[in-house]
Amino acid sequence: GEDVEQSLFLSVREGDSSVINCTYTDSSSTYLYWYKQEPGAGLQLLTYIFSNMDMKQDQRLTVLLNKKDKHLSLRIADTQTGDSAIYFCAENSLAFNAGNNRKLIWGLGTSLAVNP
Amino acid sequence: DTGVSQDPRHKITKRGQNVTFRCDPISEHNRLYWYRQTLGQGPEFLTYFQNEAQLEKSRLLSDRFSAERPKGSFSTLEIQRTEQGDSAMYLCASSLSGEGTEAFFGQGTRLTVV
Numbered sequence: 001g002e003d004v005e006q007s008l009f010l011s012v013r014e015g016d017s018s019v020i021n022c023t024y025t026d027s028s029s030t031y032l033y034w035y036k037q038e039p040g041a042g043l044q045l046l047t048y049i050f051s052n053m054d055m056k057q058d059q060r061l062t063v064l065l066n067k068k069d070k071h072l073s074l075r076i077a078d079t080q081t082g083d084s085a086i087y088f089c090a091e092n093s094l095a096f097n098a099g100n101n102r103k104l105i106w107g108l109g110t111s112l113a114v115n116p
Numbered sequence: 117d118t119g120v121s122q123d124p125r126h127k128i129t130k131r132g133q134n135v136t137f138r139c140d141p142i143s144e145h146n147r148l149y150w151y152r153q154t155l156g157q158g159p160e161f162l163t164y165f166q167n168e169a170q171l172e173k174s175r176l177l178s179d180r181f182s183a184e185r186p187k188g189s190f191s192t193l194e195i196q197r198t199e200q201g202d203s204a205m206y207l208c209a210s211s212l213s214g215e216g217t218e219a220f221f222g223q224g225t226r227l228t229v230v
Contacts, residue, residue, distance in 0.1 A: 004158070035221075042120075042207065043159070043221040088158050103149075103172065104219065106158030 006089050006107035013115050018076040020110045022089030025070060029091035032065060034074045037109065038085045046074070046087075076112075084114045120222035122208050128228045129198055136194045137225045141210030148191050149219065150183055151207040152176070159207055165191060166213060198229045 003025045012018045024032065033048040049056045049063045049072070056063045062075040076083055086109040093105045121140045129135050141148045146167050151159035162181070163173045167188040177183075180198075185191040195202055205226050209219040 042223040043209075045218050045220070048218070090158075103161045103164065104159075106160075108156065108158050 004089055004091055004105050004107040006087075006110045008108060009111050009113070011113045011115060012079050014079060014081055016079055018074075018079045018083070018112055018114075020074045020076075020087050020089075020112065022072040022074075022107055023070055024072065024089070024091045024105075026091055026093040026105070027067075027070065029093050031092045032063075032072050033090040033092075033104070034061075034063065034072075035088040035090060036085045037088065043088065079112075079114050081114045081116060084112055086111050120208055120210050120220050122206075122222035122225050124225055125223060126226045126228075128230060131200060131229055132197055134194065134196045135198055135227065136192050137206055137208075137227075139191045139193070139208030139210075139222060141189070141191070141208070142220055143189075144212070145210035145220075146188070146213055147211045147219075148185055149209040149211075150191070150193050151209065153205045153207055153224070154203075162193075195227075198227075200229045203227055203229045 006022045030051050031048050034046045035043045036046050037043050047058050047061050047063055049065050060077045064073045088109045089107040090104045123138045127135055149164040150162040152162055153159045161174050162177050163183050165185040168185050180196045183193045205224040207221055207224045209221045211217045211219040
């Protein structure tokens with residue numbers, strides 16, 4: 001089946017690193033995404049990784065992908081209070097699709113609280 | 117281009133009424149998606165269009181829901197005979213076709229059915 005799982009809450013101190021974890025089930029997913037949602041706002045793509053990559057770094061963000069375990073993580077270095085938001089993991093899944101149409105399957109989101 | 121815009125931002129309606137939401141995607145994007153998000157949940161896929169063709173509809177989309185994209189540009193999502201369970205944030209996204217292309221989301225329309 002199609003399922004993306006994340007822990008629901010994470011609390012860190014300002015300046016520390018945050019690590020948000022995600023597991024997914026569709027091994028045919030070719031891209032995995034991290035989106036950020038601030039209160040009352042739409043979803044913002046933070047970063048994505050192609051499934052044949054192990055790691056992607058983009059400024060303070062590091063994405064690690066373990067395709068064997070279907071595990072994805074997002075590390076935010078030097079976490080700031082402005083990073084407080086809900087972070088969603090998503091995979092572009094072929095599951096239950098006819099043909100080659102993919103759709104994004106989302107986790108429930110991890111609520112990150114950054115304490116000063 | 118100011119990104120994906122949705123209208124209205126908020127809608128309060130009485131149970132049993134019909135509502136229609138509009139989404140204007142980024143102009144060069146040929147794909148348009150509708151998602152629904154309830155509190156504490158991730159977005160749930162509802163349907164998507166490539167140009168004016170509706171290519172997939174979720175099993176979540178009951179007969180009371182209909183979406184159109186008549187000219188391959190803006191899209192409308194109509195909910196007939198609204199129920200309290202329809203209360204949610206309705207999100208629209210657009211992208212170019214092709215794998216790995218970024219989907220840009222609008223701010224969403226928050227529907228409250230009373």
